[in-house]
Amino acid sequence: MNFELKQHFQIxxxxxxxxxxxxxxxxxxxxxxxxxxxxxxxPLDQKIGWVIDYHEISKIMKPLLEQLDHRVLNEVSGLENPTSELLAKWIYDHALKNLPALKCVSIMETPATECRYPV
Ligand SMILES: [Zn+2]
Structure with missing residues (x-):
């Protein structure tokens, strides 16, 4: 019995x-x-009744977001061509190491657009 969680961040x-x-x-x-x-x-942690603590996700994301927030993305290693597609892949590849339940990353560069990786 799997559950889906979403957590939002902004940079x-x-x-x-x-x-x-x-x-x-x-x-x-x-x-x-x-x-x-x-x-x-x-799946649920049967005792606690959740998949993962949102605070744990935030803690894992913090050092990644610090590399991106208020930065020139082109200067970040691996983001020399920082399209939303490649930004989604960069975040996914880095976050997956510590978040094995990660299914995909969506990037909205404007309120009207969304890019998701992987699909
Ligand atoms: Zn742009």
């Missing part, structure tokens, strides 16, 4: 997308309030 970060044509607005340095949603799936 403010700058970026530019270096492989776009010069006249594309995203080729210029700009900022986003990125919303990050983690989805975890797993």
């Amino acid at each position: 403010e970060s700058a970026r530019f997308l270096p492989h776009l044509p010069k006249d594309h607005p995203c080729s210029r340095m700009h900022g986003h309030s990125f919303k990050i949603v983690l989805t975890l799936v797993g």
Whole structure:
């Protein structure tokens, strides 16, 4: 009997997308309030009655988010081309080591967009 948990985070970060044509607005340095949603799936801890403590997820995410928040994403190792797709993959790959129940990471760079990895 599995349950799905979601936890939301937000970072403010700058970026530019270096492989776009010069006249594309995203080729210029700009900022986003990125919303990050983690989805975890797993069975209940039978005694406590939850899958995992949300505080534990926050604790695991803190050092990762500190590398991204109020930073230029292009300067982060592995994020030289920080599209939302590659940001979702970067967070997933780093968080999975300590969060084996992690199923996917969603990135909303605007309220109208969402990118999820993996699918
Ligand atoms: Zn952008």
